[in-house]
Amino acid sequence: MITFSLNGDSVSFTGDPNTPLLWVIRDEFKLKGSKFGCGAGLCGACTMHLDGSAIKTCVLPVAAAADKAVTTIEGLGNPEALHPLQSAWVEHNVPQCGYCQSGQIMAAAALIAEKPGASGDDIDQAMSGNICRCGCYPRIKAAILSVAGSALGYDATAVEARS
Amino acid sequence: MSNQTLSRRHFLKTSGLIGGGVVVAVALPGCAFQGPHPIEVADSGFVPNAFLQITPDNNVIFYCPSDEMGQGIRTGLATIVGEELDVDPATMLVKAAGSHEDYNNPEFGVQGTGGSNAVRVFYEPLRQVGADTRALLLNAASLELGIPSDQLRTDRGFVIVGDNRYPYGDFVETASTLEMPVASPLKAPSDFQYIGADAPRIDALAKATGTASFGIDADLPGMVYAVVVRPPVAGSKALKYDDSAARVAPGVQAIVPVSSGIAVIAEGYWQANQAAKKLTVVWEENALSAVTSQQVRRDLKTALDADDDTESTHEGDPDKAFAAADMILETDYYAPFLAHAPMEPLNATLHITEDGAELWTGVQFVGAAQGVLERLTGLPRGDIKIHNQFLGGGFGRRATLSHIVEVAEIAMSIDKPVQLLWSREDDLRHGFYRPAAMMKIKATTDEEGRVTAWQARRSGANITAQTMKNALPGVLPSMPTSLLNGLVGVMDYVFDNWAVDGSSVEGLHETYSLPSYRVSHASVDHGLPTTFWRSVGHSYTSFAVESMMDELAEARQIDPVALRLKNLEGKPRMQNVVAQAGKLMADMSVPETHHLGFAAHSSFGTDVAQIAEVSVTNGNIRVHKVTCVVDCGLAVNPDIVRAQLEGAVMFALTATLYGQIDLDGGAVVQSNFHNYPILRMNESPAVDVVIINSDTPPTGIGEPGVPPLAPAVANAVYRATGQRLRDLPLQLT
Ligand code: FES
Ligand code: FES
Numbered sequence: 001m002i003t004f005s006l007n008g009d010s011v012s013f014t015g016d017p018n019t020p021l022l023w024v025i026r027d028e029f030k031l032k033g034s035k036f037g038c039g040a041g042l043c044g045a046c047t048m049h050l051d052g053s054a055i056k057t058c059v060l061p062v063a064a065a066a067d068k069a070v071t072t073i074e075g076l077g078n079p080e081a082l083h084p085l086q087s088a089w090v091e092h093n094v095p096q097c098g099y100c101q102s103g104q105i106m107a108a109a110a111l112i113a114e115k116p117g118a119s120g121d122d123i124d125q126a127m128s129g130n131i132c133r134c135g136c137y138p139r140i141k142a143a144i145l146s147v148a149g150s151a152l153g154y155d156a157t158a159v160e161a162r163s
Numbered sequence: 164m165s166n167q168t169l170s171r172r173h174f175l176k177t178s179g180l181i182g183g184g185v186v187v188a189v190a191l192p193g194c195a196f197q198g199p200h201p202i203e204v205a206d207s208g209f210v211p212n213a214f215l216q217i218t219p220d221n222n223v224i225f226y227c228p229s230d231e232m233g234q235g236i237r238t239g240l241a242t243i244v245g246e247e248l249d250v251d252p253a254t255m256l257v258k259a260a261g262s263h264e265d266y267n268n269p270e271f272g273v274q275g276t277g278g279s280n281a282v283r284v285f286y287e288p289l290r291q292v293g294a295d296t297r298a299l300l301l302n303a304a305s306l307e308l309g310i311p312s313d314q315l316r317t318d319r320g321f322v323i324v325g326d327n328r329y330p331y332g333d334f335v336e337t338a339s340t341l342e343m344p345v346a347s348p349l350k351a352p353s354d355f356q357y358i359g360a361d362a363p364r365i366d367a368l369a370k371a372t373g374t375a376s377f378g379i380d381a382d383l384p385g386m387v388y389a390v391v392v393r394p395p396v397a398g399s400k401a402l403k404y405d406d407s408a409a410r411v412a413p414g415v416q417a418i419v420p421v422s423s424g425i426a427v428i429a430e431g432y433w434q435a436n437q438a439a440k441k442l443t444v445v446w447e448e449n450a451l452s453a454v455t456s457q458q459v460r461r462d463l464k465t466a467l468d469a470d471d472d473t474e475s476t477h478e479g480d481p482d483k484a485f486a487a488a489d490m491i492l493e494t495d496y497y498a499p500f501l502a503h504a505p506m507e508p509l510n511a512t513l514h515i516t517e518d519g520a521e522l523w524t525g526v527q528f529v530g531a532a533q534g535v536l537e538r539l540t541g542l543p544r545g546d547i548k549i550h551n552q553f554l555g556g557g558f559g560r561r562a563t564l565s566h567i568v569e570v571a572e573i574a575m576s577i578d579k580p581v582q583l584l585w586s587r588e589d590d591l592r593h594g595f596y597r598p599a600a601m602m603k604i605k606a607t608t609d610e611e612g613r614v615t616a617w618q619a620r621r622s623g624a625n626i627t628a629q630t631m632k633n634a635l636p637g638v639l640p641s642m643p644t645s646l647l648n649g650l651v652g653v654m655d656y657v658f659d660n661w662a663v664d665g666s667s668v669e670g671l672h673e674t675y676s677l678p679s680y681r682v683s684h685a686s687v688d689h690g691l692p693t694t695f696w697r698s699v700g701h702s703y704t705s706f707a708v709e710s711m712m713d714e715l716a717e718a719r720q721i722d723p724v725a726l727r728l729k730n731l732e733g734k735p736r737m738q739n740v741v742a743q744a745g746k747l748m749a750d751m752s753v754p755e756t757h758h759l760g761f762a763a764h765s766s767f768g769t770d771v772a773q774i775a776e777v778s779v780t781n782g783n784i785r786v787h788k789v790t791c792v793v794d795c796g797l798a799v800n801p802d803i804v805r806a807q808l809e810g811a812v813m814f815a816l817t818a819t820l821y822g823q824i825d826l827d828g829g830a831v832v833q834s835n836f837h838n839y840p841i842l843r844m845n846e847s848p849a850v851d852v853v854i855i856n857s858d859t860p861p862t863g864i865g866e867p868g869v870p871p872l873a874p875a876v877a878n879a880v881y882r883a884t885g886q887r888l889r890d891l892p893l894q895l896t
Contacts, residue, residue, distance in 0.1 A: 015431075016413065016433075016434075019431070019433050020433065023431060023432055023433045027382075027388075027431055027432065027433075030382060032373070032376070032379075032380035032382070033372070033373020033374065034373070035377075035379070035506075035507070035555070036379065036508065036584075037506055037507070037508070037587065038587040038835055038836050039436075039586055039587060039835075040587065040835050040836070040837070042835055042836040042837055043506070043587075043836055043841075045506060072373070073372065073373035074372075074373055077372065078372055078374075079368055079369075079372050079374060082371075082372070086371045086372055089367065089370075089371035090363060090367045090368050090371050091363075093363060093364050093367055093802055093803075093806060094367070094371065095233075095364065095366065095367055095370035095371060096233030096234070096235070096806060096810055097231075097232055097233030097505070097506060097507070097553065097554060097555050097556045097557075098233070098366065098369070098370030098375050098377075098553060098555070099377060099505075099506040099507045099553075099555030099556060100506050101370050101371060101373075102373040105371065123844070124844055124845040125845065127843075127844045127845075128843045128844050128845040128846075129843075130843075130844070131506070131836060131841045131843060132506070132813075132844075133504060133505060133506040133556050133558075133814070133841055134233045134506070134556060134810045134813075134814075135809060135810035135811070135812065135813025135814055135842070135847070136806070136809070136810065137809075137813060137842075137843075137844045137847040138809050138847070138849060138850055139806070139809070140844065141844065
């Protein structure tokens with residue numbers, strides 16, 4: 001049996017420990033916000049946080065999550081209590097088909113948590129593992145930039161000083 | 164009545180709905196619907212068969228007839244109906260319409276989304292729906308309040324009398340007893356408050372929080388999962404298979420042959436996916452089995468060199484003009500097969516019970532999906548419900564129905580709800596593709612750069628006949644299979660021998676005013692399935708035409724924009740777009756190592772010009788910025804127009820730099836994003852969009868941003884390197 005924390009709740013899974021975390025979250029725990037895009041770690045649609053780091057869960061055996069904290073898009077925020085990135089996504093009209101966006105936001109949230117004042121280059125680097133077939137990149141970038149240095153208590157003047 | 168235009172000759176109906184408010188149904192021109200509307204109230208709420216529902220507590224629900232695949236159509240159509248209804252679209256609840264002929268696309272005659280036509284074809288009818296419904300509510304309010312309706316106003320979902328505001332919902336009960344007004348006056352565009360203004364997408368919040376529901380998210384109690392092992396070569400059949408290892412793999416419930424391959428059904432998707440790898444199948448060989456990409460290219464070229472193509476259209480006498488020419492360019496351009504690769508792999512969830520069938524999926528042709536189920540299950544159409552979800556990308560891929568056929572065959576073999584899921588490998592290897600195209604353009608101009616003769620020929624597979632093959636069983640569910648096959652055979656024969664499939668050659672001459680031209684076609688089909696791919700024929704014809712325009716400008720030593728303008732007499736809209744874009748380009752200052760390329764193309768009623776800013780380092784092409792000028796008539800939501808052009812640029816740039824589906828032994832080589840790369844953020848250009856101010860009715864926007872990009876980049880690469888690249892994807896040698 002594999003036990004881990006899922007969005008703050010302790011859960012356990014008794015199936016095949018090689019099952020990728022993505023399918024355990026979607027089909028066992030019925031959280032459908034994380035998506036399947038390639039199953040090969042190439043697109044980022046399945047991105048979640050494992051102990052705070054962005055990770056592609058379609059190639060991560062659930063066993064690797066044992067005793068760790070898994071956060072999905074549902075745990076990041078919800079329509080009533082949005083994460084600042086989610087507000088920025090709405091403000092910038094980012095999504096088109098929307099299918100990649102949970103993964104995009106999770107990747108961005110890990111970046112912002114680690115580097116609150118992320119620059120354009122930081123964003124390019126951190127987000128290049130996430131494909132958006134609809135091509136929302138300019139807006140994804142603008143939305144992240146609007147949060148970088150403005151939210152989470154970050155001091156914007158430090159960004160200016162650096163750039 | 165007699166002087167009403169066809170598009171206004173629709174009628175509206177109302178119907179009381181206990182507890183559910185007033186429902187407005189509209190029959191659009193060309194629809195067969197005449198009788199009373201079959202309105203149902205289910206536990207889950209209203210089962211839709213109409214566009215608008217207004218509840219007593221003043222919620223306005225709009226049932227959107229077009230499928231949302233990212234193009235923003237739910238927001239766009241809600242804006243159109245909300246404008247005349249006088250309800251802020253942002254406050255409406257917008258739902259996907261169920262399947263009913265009242266939702267038929269007026270131009271297609273079936274319920275479907277494609278061809279960038281939704282805003283154009285629903286613009287007037289949905290305004291009328293909004294206006295007539297508002298008039299009905301005013302009549303009801305007038306009765307209840309005892310005030311003549313011409314003394315009442317409306318404002319954002321309220322009827323206004325002096326200082327009093329009454330919610331629309333107060334009047335729905337009375338409204339449901341009244342006759343629906345017809346042909347109520349529409350607003351003057353100068354009075355619009357929502358149409359033409361930037362506004363948030365209605366689906367942005369759901370999509371930013373992971374709460375938007377896609378087909379893949381359907382989850383029914385007791386549901387099992389299916390994957391299908393398909394032949395490496397399209398259309399080949401299993402001669403024999405060994406499932407002894409797969410059958411005993413964990414979670415496996417059944418293994419059943421279906422018409423496209425062998426289905427493995429298991430408790431979980433992962434289990435089905437793992438078990439499928441244990442299946443060994445011997446596939447038959449077919450005509451496609453020996454085909455390689457090199458052969459396709461060769462055959463397409465041979466077909467044009469043979470010179471026996473079928474004429475599509477001509478004007479004047481190009482041969483005479485060529486005979487008199489002092490300079491003739493004749494050049495081949497090539498574009499390969501492409502896959503759509505929508506982000507959400509194909510899937511469908513079907514539950515068949517004694518009472519009927521329910522399908523959760525995302526398709527561009529809801530009516531045809533329903534027809535497929537009707538044909539295969541034998542259930543009456545009324546007992547088949549389609550819950551069309553958000554589409555995780557379409558681009559034409561979800562206009563096909565093979566996954567609906569598969570899920571029906573699987574569900575009929577097992578007494579449980581079943582979800583069929585394609586992997587990315589399935590998607591890339593077993594798809595329907597944008598056909599490869601060889602184009603030979605022969606052209607000449609006078610000394611000022613005015614084209615005097617133009618000959619454009621294309622060889623390759625057609626789309627329409629193949630797509631119809633796929634769609635007809637669903638569109639004509641009761642036609643016997645033998646007759647269907649006959650019909651398809653006739654279509655193939657016609658396109659091979661007499662007529663040209665318009666979508667194969669579209670865009671080869673239409674952008675410009677050419678005094679003499681001939682467009683012709685040679686059908687060469689190796690058997691790889693083809694279908695519409697965002698912008699269809701325009702996706703390759705623009706590459707040939709707009710590369711040639713630059714080649715002509717070079718030959719005549721004329722500025723490429725000036726040459727285009729000379730050939731746009733009589734096309735004032737495109738002339739303006741090109742002139743505006745040309746001005747922007749002339750004023751651009753770019754670093755010395757960056758070069759600009761220009762292209763313009765008309766498609767789906769919309770005119771687009773693009774300027775690509777490109778640099779080339781060590782043979783690597785980098786696109787830094789793309790500036791788009793677009794005239795799409797009135798932009799219903801300018802921010803969505805901008806987003807569609809941004810997205811189209813990225814989609815087209817993927818094809819321009821990387822896109823290539825190869826065949827080896829008839830099988831598709833590419834399998835996932837490592838060898839079918841999609842443009843990533845670190846490679847993506849900035850995009851500037853200039854929308855020409857217009858109050859003419861809206862035209863398409865989902866596709867027209869795609870065609871000009873490849874030639875704009877190729878033209879810039881030529882300026883940067885002196886190499887004229889005539890094959891897509893662009894690769895420097
Ligand atoms: S689905 Fe996990 S990276 Fe693509
Ligand atoms: S919004 Fe469609 S894939 Fe990103």
